[in-house]
Amino acid sequence: MCRICGGAVSEFFDFGRQPLSDTFLRADEVSGEYFFRLAVGVCEDCSMVQLLDEVPRDRMFHADYPYHSSGSARMRNHFEQTARDFLDTELTGTDPFVVEIGCNDGVMLRTFREAGIRHLGFEPSRGVADLARADGIRVLTDYFEESSAVRIRESDGPADVIFAANTICHIPYLGSIFRGMEALLAPDGVFVFEDPYLGDIIRLNTFDQIYDEHFFLFSVNSVRTAARRFGFELVDVRRLPVHGGEVRYTIARTGARPVSPAVDALAAEERDRGLIDPATFERFGADVKRICGELVELLRRLRAEGKRVAGYGATAKSATVTNYCGIGPELVDVVYDTTPAKHGRLMPGSHIPVRPASELAETRPDFAVLFAWNHAEEIQVKEKAFHESGGRWITYVPDVRIT
Structure with missing residues (x-):
């Protein structure tokens, strides 16, 4: 249902x-x-x-949640620019107030803190929330939902902007989120969120965007329908080039703001591309099976030739790839990653060891599967020595390739 x-x-x-x-x-x-x-x-x-199945939220977003939003220079720049855009547009009134759902380590809110803007981040994962607090950012270690939103409205007043990045798609109980918006959002305020875009997932075969935390895969048509159901209106959309393709959705109270022509334009594009056609999803499933088969065949061939194969980026996405395709230590020796909390541990399910990214240059594998493909440009610049020493990258979206 x-x-x-x-x-x-x-x-x-x-x-x-x-x-x-x-x-x-x-x-x-x-x-x-x-x-x-x-x-x-x-x-x-x-x-x-x-x-179809929901994982209990406390199992996913626990005190040791290892993802840090500020880990990528590209994403740090993205969030800083997003914050500055809000400062120039939505937060120009007297004593504005901005709330972020899932603020992680505070990379987005840092710009507001520096500008002296009242702010609050909701972050249920205590470890990353503590990092934000240490940076002087106001954080509530709790989930955003109707009850917590009501409490903040009573203590802080209405929010001019409620923002979320790569968070709303994690939340199965959207009804409570929208009821929280009803309680906390100012009459002319906006709820802005950005998440992986279903259209790009289908178009680019980025099937590894499907994992436990991504409960919803949003499209313009589905978000507009959901907003209307809860008494709100989708008033603007914007394509974003981050994380393999996202859309930023702007939602307001019904009638509070004019609807941008971009909403109807992207909704029409979705219909023209068959994004609501069952046959589209059937083709996507066939592509997933093909890509996984080709990736495993390549890895087996390389290992049979005596090549050393590693992975790069112990991402959440890589769990889907390694476990669905059946890729374990017998095919990929180790996965290199920049996050210290993951070092010395094992990849979920596949149990491939995770080592510091600094060791890539020392160990010099012949090939590295780029699990963090959404940061490919940044990684390949950083790890230029790997390629210059003869190392080759393996990618699998939109197809299996060696570069």
Whole structure:
């Protein structure tokens, strides 16, 4: 049953038994590892693409949650510019107030703090929340939902901007989110969020964007339908080049703002491209199977030739790839990553060891699977010595290639 409208959800792909994508284990924790069924479907009524099974949120967003939003220079610049855009447009009144849902380590809110703007971040994962606090950012270690939004309205007043990046797609209980908006958002305020775009996932075969934390895969048509259902209106959309293709959605109270022509334009493009057509999702599933088959065949051939193959980027996305394709230490020796909290641990499900990215230049594998493909340009510049010494990158979106 659809988590938005209650309609029938038609399953179009099953990735099988999957682990928690952002839980990196010690060797003595493997026996108790949590698994769930990762299957995805589309609502026949409102077109919302969603997972069929929900992982309890406390299992995913725990105190040791390892992802740091500020880990990429490109994303730091992206969030700083986004904040400055809000300062120039939405936060120009007297004593403005901005709230971020899922503020992580505070990379977005830092610009507001420096500008002296009242701000608050909701972040349920205590470890990254503490990093934000240490930087002088005001953070509430809690989930954003109706009850917490009501409390903040009573203590801080209405919010001019409520923002979220790569967070709203994580939240199955969207009804409570919108009721929280009803309580906290100023009459002429905006709710702005950006998440991976279903259109780009289908177009580029970025199937690894489907994992436990990404409960919804949004499109303009499905977001507009959901907003209307909860008494709001989608008033603007903007394509973003980050994380393999995202859309920034701007939502306001019904009638509070004019609707940009960009909304109808992108919605029409989705219809023209068959983004609500079941056959589109069937073709996507066939592409997933083909890509995984080609990737495993390549890795097996390289290992048979005596080549050393590593991975780069212990991402949440890589859990889907390694576990669905059956890629373990016998095909990929090690995964290099820049996040210290992951070093010395094992990849979810596949149990490939994770080592510091600094060791790539020392160990010099023949090939490296670029699991963090969404940061490919930044990584390849940083790791130029790997390629100059003869190392080759393996990518698998939109197709399997060696570069």
